[in-house]
Structures are given as structure tokens and as C-alpha cells.
Amino acid sequence: MKKGKEIRSRFFSTSSIFNYIPDEDRYLSQVEKPEYKFNIIGTGIMGQEHIRITILEGRATVRGVYDPNPQSVETAKQTFAMMAPGQDLIVYDSLEKACNDPEVDGLIICTPNYTHIDVVRIASQSGKHILLEKPMATTIPDAAEITRIANDYKAVFQIGLQYRYKAMYIEAIYEGLKRKSIGDIKLISIMEHRLPFLDKVSQWNKFSRFSGGTLVEKCCHYFDLMNLFAQSKPVEVYASGSMAVNFLEFEHEKRKSDILDNAFVTVIYENNIRASFNLCMFAPMFYEEIVLCGNEGRLKAWECEDYLPGPRLKTSLEIMRGEGNPSRVSTPYYPTYIEAGGHNGATYYEHIKFIDNIKGLQTDTATVEEGFWSIVVGAAAEKSAKQGLPVKIRDLI
Ligand SMILES: NC(=O)c1ccc[n+]([C@@H]2O[C@H](COP(=O)([O-])OP(=O)(O)OC[C@H]3O[C@@H](n4cnc5c(N)ncnc54)[C@H](O)[C@@H]3O)[C@@H](O)[C@H]2O)c1
Incomplete structure (x- = not known):
């Protein structure tokens, strides 16, 4: 260029x-x-x-x-x-x-x-x-x-791990971590409500042994964001989940599907931040949200694709700062032709950073360690949901 x-x-x-x-x-x-x-x-x-x-x-x-x-x-x-x-x-x-x-x-x-x-x-x-x-x-x-x-x-x-580059999360990361708009983050709450897992070649995503389980396969994106906002390492994970609606009758090569379609996950971090994740995979839409509560305010970022007609907001970032500082509600977007490329533009910015990394430029891509820790939380949550007991991370690694 x-x-x-x-x-x-x-x-x-x-x-x-x-x-x-x-x-x-x-x-x-x-x-x-x-x-x-x-x-x-x-x-x-x-x-x-x-x-x-x-x-x-x-x-x-x-x-x-x-x-x-x-x-x-x-x-x-x-x-x-x-x-x-x-x-x-x-x-x-x-x-x-x-x-x-x-x-x-x-x-x-x-x-x-x-x-x-x-x-x-x-x-x-x-x-x-x-x-x-x-x-x-x-x-x-x-x-x-x-x-x-x-x-x-x-x-x-x-x-x-390109969800970090979704428009509303880029802004949330800036406001929450760099600008510290809501003070010190104490509580993190993440929600993903969406349609069931889509069809795949050989239907690998219907089986935990091929996908790692729902909380690893899909949710590693959110655990990456959770770890990022916590700026700390997880010490304990407790999860409860079930297969309530999806793929109850599904079989592939005579094997029954065994993946969670709903879960609640609680994560406690070394720095005492508490975080929760709420998953539902039988919702007629794609909705995700992150709420951060700090000692000076509350930040909420969400994205919604519900396929309904009309001019409707698809993303939002709200920062509530009470009487101390100005509050703000905004709608972060990328140009439509970038968002149309996939994952609302996040994959485009992932490629920009991949090439910048090749060129030796400084970027904020997730490190391989961060990738590893996103799997640790997901795997701990899968184990906890199976056993019905909290899992200490030190017992896992
Ligand atoms: N970053 C994201 O947001 C995001 C979104 C979707 C999928 N993914 C990830 O991308 C990967 C692929 O997922 P997908 O949804 O495209 O699955 P898919 O089933 O649609 O495609 C996988 C493809 O890999 C091929 N394949 C299987 N074994 C192979 C091998 N050994 N060598 C080469 N090709 C092989 C299959 O034939 C198939 O065409 C998964 O790891 C998935 O978790 C990431």
C-alpha cells in the first residue's frame, strides 16, 4: 500500500x-x-x-x-x-x-x-x-x-483467538484495561446464547473426544477474554452443565453425541476476581455479552444476530460511571464489507495482525500461553461439569 x-x-x-x-x-x-x-x-x-x-x-x-x-x-x-x-x-x-x-x-x-x-x-x-x-x-x-x-x-x-478483535471487545479492552474507565475490575460475567453447533465434515463437533467438549471447542474464545479481563491466572473452576435439548437423538457411525448444550461456569482467579460464564446452545439467535464490574463503574458489551428485519442494533458498548464520570452508550462497528468477511470483522483484523507479526511489528495477538490458558479453563470446566465438583487448576497441570 x-x-x-x-x-x-x-x-x-x-x-x-x-x-x-x-x-x-x-x-x-x-x-x-x-x-x-x-x-x-x-x-x-x-x-x-x-x-x-x-x-x-x-x-x-x-x-x-x-x-x-x-x-x-x-x-x-x-x-x-x-x-x-x-x-x-x-x-x-x-x-x-x-x-x-x-x-x-x-x-x-x-x-x-x-x-x-x-x-x-x-x-x-x-x-x-x-x-x-x-x-x-x-x-x-x-x-x-x-x-x-x-x-x-x-x-x-x-x-x-480472534474474538478479541470484534469491534465492541476492542473498545471494551481499551476502556476496561487501558483507560480503566470503570476502575479496578472485580467481577466478570460472560454470556453466550446461540443456535446449536452447525453441521461439520464427519460431524466432529458433536463428540467431546474430537472437539475437546463444548466448553473447550467454542468457549475457549470467552475464557480467553475472561482471562484477559481478569489479568490473572485461574485457580479454581466450578461448572454445571447438561445435554438438555440438542442432538439427544443424534448418532454418527453408531456413536451417540455427548456434548453439553448448556452450562454455568464459575472461575476464581489468583487476584480474587470472580467470573462467570453462562452458555445456552438452544437459543434461536446468536447473542453474546460481557459485563465487567469495577470499583468505579460497570461496562457491558454485546453482539446480537437475531435475523429479524428492520434497522436494529447489532453491537453495543455501554459504560456506566454514576455521578463520578461521564457515562456512554455506543455502537462500535467496522465497515459492512469488512464485517461481512466473517465473525463481524474479527477475522480480518486477525489477518492484519498475522501479517504485521510476520513483518516483525508489535501486535496484541493472543500469545500461545494465552491460548494454552483458554484451554485450561475450558478443560477444567468440562471436568468439573462431569464430576459435579470444583476443580483446582493446580491439580490439573
Ligand atoms: N476462530 C473461530 O472463530 C472459528 C470458527 C469456526 C471454526 N473454528 C475452528 O476451525 C477449525 C475448523 O473448523 P470448521 O468449522 O471449518 O470445520 P469443518 O468441518 O467445516 O472443516 C474442517 C475441514 O478440515 C478437513 N480436514 C479434516 N482432517 C484434515 C486433515 N488432517 N488435514 C487437512 N484437512 C482436514 C475436513 O475435510 C474439512 O473440510 C476448528 O479447529 C474449529 O474449532 C474457529
């Missing part, structure tokens, strides 16, 4: 309405020449999102894909053709070939959770930059092994 000070927009550089402008006359609509090439390992729903976002972000392109499921590969080809018309996409016939193509700078691993450990063992031999989807692993020992690999790794090793 040129170094001018004008506000530039992906909208101009990606819109076909400027196709009539000769390349040499393009300035605001100039299309960046990608500096990096990525391979996508696993091209299911998240792999396709990474293809779209790599090309939308523009500083990298996708060189190829590897996926053993022919339908996933076919869909990846269509997604790539839509985003980069006329360009070639390599389809590798083995993971090793995809990982070791000398033309490629980075690998984006978006295979099912239980495969991460084996894929990382092979991918990390390549020395290429790695973006590994969350949850980094399904068990604490596997997460510990990946942490060790990542700590010794010379190239970038980033974990896909």
Missing part, C-alpha cells in the same frame, strides 16, 4: 465499478500486490473464511489448499475463484507437500480440533509462519506440547 495519508478503503480497491480505470491511473483504487503466499490446511467453513479474508486483506494471497474431503476442495476452488478471478489455486495431495512448498510463506491450519496436534507436528517442521485455529488442542497435554513447539519456533506461531 502507498504511504500517503489519505484514508484508503478496501471498498475502492475491490469494487468492480473501478475496472474501467487503467492500472497506471489507479491511486485510491490501486490493488496491492501481495507480498506473501499462504496455504490453507482444511477448507471447511473456517478455511473458506480464511481464503476470503486473506485476499480481502490484500498483503497476501492463497497459493494452495490441502483437504482430504473432495467437496471441501471444490468449495475452496469456488471461493478462491470468486475472490481472485483468473488466478490459479494449487490443490496438494498430501499435508507434507502443502506444508513444505518452498514458494509458501505461511500455513493457516483450520482442520478439526482433534487433528491440530498431528498437523502442527508436521507443519512446524517447515519453519513457515503458522496461524493455528482455536482451540489449539483438545486436551491440556496436547496444548502443552503445542505451547512447547511454539515457544521454540523461530517464525510466527499465532493462535486463532
Whole structure:
């Protein structure tokens, strides 16, 4: 991208309405020449999102894909053709070939959770930059092994905990931690109410042994945010949950689904902050919220997609500071074409930071240790819900 000070927009550089402008006359609509090439390992729903976002972000392109499921590969080809018309996409016939193509700078691993450990063992031999989807692993020992690999790794090793970059959480992190708008945070409350887990290739997300369990698979995002806002390590986790509504009749290859669809989780931190997480996966919408209570105020950030018509708020950030300081209610958004890329824009900013990390710039991506601790809380919560007893973290690791 040129170094001018004008506000530039992906909208101009990606819109076909400027196709009539000769390349040499393009300035605001100039299309960046990608500096990096990525391979996508696993091209299911998240792999396709990474293809779209790599090309939308523009500083990298996708060189190829590897996926053993022919339908996933076919869909990846269509997604790539839509985003980069006329360009070639390599389809590798083995993971090793995809990982070791000398033309490629980075690998984006978006295979099912239980495969991460084996894929990382092979991918990390390549020395290429790695973006590994969350949850980094399904068990604490596997997460510990990946942490060790990542700590010794010379190239970038980033974990896909991109909820940190949702517009309302970027603002909440700034207000809660940097600006300290509500004073010292004492209490954290997080809620996720959403539709059931979607269909997946081989339905891996319906089984705890493949996904790590609901509280690891999906909820590691929220435990990452909880740990971040607590600025401390968890010492004790108590959870209660059940399989109340979803997939009660579901079987795949003669095995019954065994994942929680609702839970309450309480986490106590070393610094005495208390946090709770409330999960319901049989709600007719996607709603998530974080409430932080400090000694000088209360902050609430939420996002809602309920599929109802009309102009309705989709995000909100409210900061209530009583008589002491001004309060504020706002609606943080990214441009619609960024939000449309996936996860309301969070994945786009994850890619910006992945490339900034490759360039050696300072970023605020979740460290591999933070990825590890998100799994620790999730795994502790799964164990506690099974046993009906609180779990001390020191007994787990
Ligand atoms: N960051 C996020 O918000 C987010 C959102 C969704 C999914 N995810 C994560 O992304 C990963 C993929 O999830 P998904 O929803 O795309 O699942 P999916 O089932 O839609 O896609 C997974 C793909 O990986 C392929 N695959 C299986 N084993 C493979 C292997 N050994 N090598 C290469 N490809 C393989 C499958 O054929 C499938 O096409 C999971 O770890 C999931 O937790 C993250």
C-alpha cells in the first residue's frame, strides 16, 4: 500500500465499478500486490473464511489448499475463484507437500480440533509462519506440547483467538484495561446464547473426544477474554452443565453425541476476581455479552444476530460511571464489507495482525500461553461439569 495519508478503503480497491480505470491511473483504487503466499490446511467453513479474508486483506494471497474431503476442495476452488478471478489455486495431495512448498510463506491450519496436534507436528517442521485455529488442542497435554513447539519456533506461531478483535471487545479492552474507565475490575460475567453447533465434515463437533467438549471447542474464545479481563491466572473452576435439548437423538457411525448444550461456569482467579460464564446452545439467535464490574463503574458489551428485519442494533458498548464520570452508550462497528468477511470483522483484523507479526511489528495477538490458558479453563470446566465438583487448576497441570 502507498504511504500517503489519505484514508484508503478496501471498498475502492475491490469494487468492480473501478475496472474501467487503467492500472497506471489507479491511486485510491490501486490493488496491492501481495507480498506473501499462504496455504490453507482444511477448507471447511473456517478455511473458506480464511481464503476470503486473506485476499480481502490484500498483503497476501492463497497459493494452495490441502483437504482430504473432495467437496471441501471444490468449495475452496469456488471461493478462491470468486475472490481472485483468473488466478490459479494449487490443490496438494498430501499435508507434507502443502506444508513444505518452498514458494509458501505461511500455513493457516483450520482442520478439526482433534487433528491440530498431528498437523502442527508436521507443519512446524517447515519453519513457515503458522496461524493455528482455536482451540489449539483438545486436551491440556496436547496444548502443552503445542505451547512447547511454539515457544521454540523461530517464525510466527499465532493462535486463532480472534474474538478479541470484534469491534465492541476492542473498545471494551481499551476502556476496561487501558483507560480503566470503570476502575479496578472485580467481577466478570460472560454470556453466550446461540443456535446449536452447525453441521461439520464427519460431524466432529458433536463428540467431546474430537472437539475437546463444548466448553473447550467454542468457549475457549470467552475464557480467553475472561482471562484477559481478569489479568490473572485461574485457580479454581466450578461448572454445571447438561445435554438438555440438542442432538439427544443424534448418532454418527453408531456413536451417540455427548456434548453439553448448556452450562454455568464459575472461575476464581489468583487476584480474587470472580467470573462467570453462562452458555445456552438452544437459543434461536446468536447473542453474546460481557459485563465487567469495577470499583468505579460497570461496562457491558454485546453482539446480537437475531435475523429479524428492520434497522436494529447489532453491537453495543455501554459504560456506566454514576455521578463520578461521564457515562456512554455506543455502537462500535467496522465497515459492512469488512464485517461481512466473517465473525463481524474479527477475522480480518486477525489477518492484519498475522501479517504485521510476520513483518516483525508489535501486535496484541493472543500469545500461545494465552491460548494454552483458554484451554485450561475450558478443560477444567468440562471436568468439573462431569464430576459435579470444583476443580483446582493446580491439580490439573
Ligand atoms: N476462530 C473461530 O472463530 C472459528 C470458527 C469456526 C471454526 N473454528 C475452528 O476451525 C477449525 C475448523 O473448523 P470448521 O468449522 O471449518 O470445520 P469443518 O468441518 O467445516 O472443516 C474442517 C475441514 O478440515 C478437513 N480436514 C479434516 N482432517 C484434515 C486433515 N488432517 N488435514 C487437512 N484437512 C482436514 C475436513 O475435510 C474439512 O473440510 C476448528 O479447529 C474449529 O474449532 C474457529
